Amino acid sequence: xxIAFYPISTNSAEILQINNSNSILVGDQxxxxxxxxxxxxxxxxxxxxxxxxxxxxxxxxxSKVKIKPMGFEENILVARVFDISETKEMSxxxxxxxxxxxxxxN
Numbered sequence: 689x690x691i692a693f694y695p696i697s698t699n700s701a702e703i704l705q706i707n708n709s710n711s712i713l714v715g716d717q718x719x720x721x722x723x724x725x726x727x728x729x730x731x732x733x734x735x736x737x738x739x740x741x742x743x744x745x746x747x748x749x750x751s752k753v754k755i756k757p758m759g760f761e762e763n764i765l766v767a768r769v770f771d772i773s774e775t776k777e778m779s780x781x782x783x784x785x786x787x788x789x790x791x792x793x794n
Contacts, residue, residue, distance in 0.1 A: 700752045700772060709739035709782065712769065714753060725778050726758045726768045729789045739787045746781055747771065 704720060705713040710728035714721050730736045747753065752772040759766045769778045782788045 701755055703747050703749055703751045703753060705749070706740065706743050706747065709736050709743065709787070712743075712778075714755065714769070722764055723755065723769065724761055724764045724766045726766050727788070728779050728782055730782070730787055731789055735787045738785070739782055742781060742785060742787075743778060746776055747778065 701714040701716050701721070703712060704715045707713065707722075709730045710725045712723050712725065714723055730739050747769075754770045754772060754774060755765075756768040756770065757765055758768060770776065779788070
């Protein structure tokens with residue numbers, strides 16, 4: 689008896705838009721989902737521009753991402769957002785550049 693295994697096609701989410709340093713829009717083939725980044729509060733206006741540039745460079749439009757939900761705030765999903773290989777996470781990038789007011793655990 690021959691048993692064949694075929695890979696299951698999965699669709700990951702992708703970055704559609706980075707609205708500001710703590711708000712993004714991701715989507716899959718069927719829907720869009722606004723996400724507030726977990727534990728991100730940028731220091732000042734100049735840092736906001738740097739943060740936006742950093743996020744757009746590291747997570748360009750169309751980048752495949754994995755989402756780890758952390759809760760809800762005002763009916764918006766709060767989550768950690770990783771690149772598909774889980775080597776980069778948006779909040780951690782901002783913390784590493786000391787653009788974030790505070791650091792969080794989790």
